[in-house]
Amino acid sequence: MNDTLQGIWAISGPLFVAIMGMVVLVIGLGETSPAGRRFLPLGTILGLVAAGILTLVSSRGIPNMPDVTPARFFGQGMLMDDVGGWFCVTLCLAAALTAGMAPAYLEEKRINNGEFYALLLFATCGAMLMALANDLINVFVGLEILSVSLYILCGFSRRELRSEEAAVKYFLLGAFASAFFVFGSALIYGAVGIANRAISLQQENVSFTNFDIISEALQNSARSGMPLMSSPLFVTGIALIVVGLGFKASLVPFHSYAPDVYEGAPTPVTAFMSAGAKLGAFAAFLRLSHAFLASDGAEPYRLVLWTLAAATMLVGNVLAMRQTNIKRMLACSSIAHAGYLLVGILASSHGSASLYATQSVLFYLLAYTLMNLGAFAVIIWLGRNGGDYLDIRDYAGLAKKQPLAALTLTICLLSLAGIPPTAGFFGKLYLFMAAIRSGEVSIAVIGLVISAIGLFYYLNLIMQMYLREPHLEFEEPREGGAKRAAILAAILTIILGVAPNLLVSPSPAGEMNAPPPVPMLKTRPGENTLERGSLPIEPNANR
Amino acid sequence: MPESLAGFLSIPVLLFLIFALGAVSTAVSCVLTPNPVRSALFLVLNLFCVAILYLLLNAYFLAVVQVIVYAGAIMVLFLFVIMLLNLGSPERIPDQMKWQQPVAVGAGILLAAMLTVTIASSVPSFAPATSLPQTARRTTLDAREPGASQTMDNSAILDDIARRPETMGTPYGIGKNLYNPDKPWLFPFEMVSFLLLVAVIGSVSLAGRQTSEEKA
Structure with a gap:
């Protein structure tokens, strides 16, 4: 019983978010007056702030129980460490910014219902569960909570054909991708179970999709001469899981839905989806890569990641150049950013730079969340009753009509492009440094060249805003929460860009002498992973 | 033989x-x-x-x-x-991309064949x-x-x-495993209830009647 309570305390962040979701849902159903509805986003934001604080507190260990090291809970299925805590706080930030920018937009579309905020909170909870999961089954449940909420949110503006189309497209393809993930998990369960067969039938309570057990099986099987990576069952399972997660992260061969869905979904939903779904998927990718850390023979896995990263960066940027709709352009740019993040994931599967690479991925995800949500918030801010300005040509001369909005959008775009005084610059720097440190120099060079190509479309939009003559008046912008959210995101982007060491960041030069700011559990192989009663695989079991 | x-x-x-x-x-x-x-x-x-x-x-x-x-x-x-x-029976919608169907069928059969070979081996x-x-x-x-017996x-x-164990597959065995807080299955089992709640909210909000505000 005590263990259960500890577990509930450890993951109190996501649980609190889910409870807030139910509270908001009930209040939203009872409150029909528009004045009462205004309270909903406020309550959502307050709940998310509280959940973020709870996560920060609970990831620092369990009060009055100092002997409990960053531990596994719920039958080893969940874990709470600083990586997971970082993901959870970033997710809370993303959801809070979304809730801040949404109300005016939703009221105009007359869909300002409590369900919107409840689903937003449930989606956040699902992504947080993915970030804290230590077992593929929990990753899957989190993934489904996140995905189903997002399918519904995409179609939330149900009188618009585009929104419906986005929801149906996302749902059909997403359900297919989830099936790949489940099938992959089943194959991995079988493969790891065969590798661990000495204990598989005597100890019933072992889950072979647990990341620790996969990691141990990879190490032990390599030692006993039958490496798991040469088992076709295991390799197929990993490949299917990469497909399932790659869809959520919109990596390249699985990206085709992204422009249509991002364009059709209500703009606040697009903003959240671009950050939330990626955060969840990359959290799972990171845990999966860490499972490969301590073992040899992960080359096939790295080759797949290398290819996906190169293709994603290239195709994302090339597609983005051809777009004339700003939502589609940001969708394609978010594909490209998934490619940059995958470079960090690839580096984190190398023991030599794993900690550095993990921190760089965490930093980049925070920076990406801020700059991308900031850009979407500006789109909402400028829109007025009847529609948003979505054509890139509409933004001509924005600086003369709405200088503050133009400045905010410029900061976000410069950060997305990776120009120095912004968070995006340091994010990219850390990611590519991590790749070079881990020996993946080729992908770092490719990434640098491609991100230089990517400058083109961001700078094109900035030039439109500052150098062209305006042909639109931008009367009656929505302002309100969207304005505040955009300015907040832009300011945070600049702060992270000026002082990246303020929160957390990998030291860019030399070896890390100081204790790392994010002590990570799984990145130091052999330190913590074996404490919980390792699973001995008898070498003479294979007579 | x-x-x-x-x-x-x-x-x-x-x-x-x-x-x-x-x-x-x-x-x-x-x-x-x-x-x-x-x-x-x-x-x-x-x-x-x-x-x-x-x-x-x-x-x-x-x-x-x-x-x-x-x-x-x-x-x-x-x-x-x-x-x-x-x-x-649904009316046939004119297919914009006719080349897609044979390619999809071929790729699907290829995937199925590869999975079958993998699992069978x-x-x-x-x-x-x-x-x-x-x-x-x-x-x-x-x-x-001999090749096959080498790996397994x-x-x-x-x-x-x-x-x-004798209880495997019986309600007793499943219950003992599923509802035991020390085992990894209880937590995802409980979390699935959130998933079902989300699905219910979704079906109501996507297919439900219009609220008074929407009609206005």
């Missing part, structure tokens, strides 16, 4: 082959039939076949639940909805251990190529399977 073939074609294996083939063919028919009612009925047949495959795996409880919940309750609901919406033996007499078991094992040690696995 004939002896090993006889060992291979034991009754459980025959049953497996029949119902596996049934599951695949009904699944394919379910997708290919244009009539939604027939499609749903093929799905019922498919769920039955899968339930019998569960039985062959000693998962008695799962098989019964599969029939009662899926083939029974859920499929009745499916049929009700189809009848309620009064769906006929990894699974130690098709014959269920408990069903075979000792001699037949040995023969089946000896008949395998069959006799060890078969011995392990024989040591499987």
Whole structure:
């Protein structure tokens, strides 16, 4: 019983978010007056702030129980460490910014219902569960909570054909991708179970999709001469899981839905989806890569990641150049950013730079969340009753009509492009440094060249805003929460860009002498992973 | 050789082959039939076949639940909805990308073939251990190529399977595992309730009636 309570305390962040979701849902159903509805986003934001604080507190260990090291809970299925805590706080930030920018937009579309905020909170909870999961089954449940909420949110503006189309497209393809993930998990369960067969039938309570057990099986099987990576069952399972997660992260061969869905979904939903779904998927990718850390023979896995990263960066940027709709352009740019993040994931599967690479991925995800949500918030801010300005040509001369909005959008775009005084610059720097440190120099060079190509479309939009003559008046912008959210995101982007060491960041030069700011559990192989009663695989079991 | 073939074609294996083939063919028919009612009925047949495959795996409880919940309750609901919406055969929408269909079918068959080969090459033996007499078991094992027996040690696995707990697949065994807080299954089981809640909210908010505010 005590263990259960500890577990509930450890993951109190996501649980609190889910409870807030139910509270908001009930209040939203009872409150029909528009004045009462205004309270909903406020309550959502307050709940998310509280959940973020709870996560920060609970990831620092369990009060009055100092002997409990960053531990596994719920039958080893969940874990709470600083990586997971970082993901959870970033997710809370993303959801809070979304809730801040949404109300005016939703009221105009007359869909300002409590369900919107409840689903937003449930989606956040699902992504947080993915970030804290230590077992593929929990990753899957989190993934489904996140995905189903997002399918519904995409179609939330149900009188618009585009929104419906986005929801149906996302749902059909997403359900297919989830099936790949489940099938992959089943194959991995079988493969790891065969590798661990000495204990598989005597100890019933072992889950072979647990990341620790996969990691141990990879190490032990390599030692006993039958490496798991040469088992076709295991390799197929990993490949299917990469497909399932790659869809959520919109990596390249699985990206085709992204422009249509991002364009059709209500703009606040697009903003959240671009950050939330990626955060969840990359959290799972990171845990999966860490499972490969301590073992040899992960080359096939790295080759797949290398290819996906190169293709994603290239195709994302090339597609983005051809777009004339700003939502589609940001969708394609978010594909490209998934490619940059995958470079960090690839580096984190190398023991030599794993900690550095993990921190760089965490930093980049925070920076990406801020700059991308900031850009979407500006789109909402400028829109007025009847529609948003979505054509890139509409933004001509924005600086003369709405200088503050133009400045905010410029900061976000410069950060997305990776120009120095912004968070995006340091994010990219850390990611590519991590790749070079881990020996993946080729992908770092490719990434640098491609991100230089990517400058083109961001700078094109900035030039439109500052150098062209305006042909639109931008009367009656929505302002309100969207304005505040955009300015907040832009300011945070600049702060992270000026002082990246303020929160957390990998030291860019030399070896890390100081204790790392994010002590990570799984990145130091052999330190913590074996404490919980390792699973001995008898070498003479294979007579 | 004939002896090993006889060992291979034991009754459980025959049953497996029949119902596996049934599951695949009904699944394919379910997708290919244009009539939604027939499609749903093929799905019922498919769920039955899968339930019998569960039985062959000693998962008695799962098989019964599969029939009662899926083939029974859920499929009745499916049929009700189809009848309620009064769906006929759908009209053919002009296909914008005709080249897509053969490519998709080809790629799907390729994927299925690759998965089949992968799994077949990894699974130690098709014959269920408990069903075979000792001699037949040995023969089946000896008949395998040396390459396959290198990666899998069959006799060890078969011995392990024989040591499987008696309660496996019974409601007692499932309950003891599923609801034990020390085991990894309770937490995802509880979290699925959030998933169902989200699905309910979704169906109400996407298909529900318009609120007074929306009408205004």
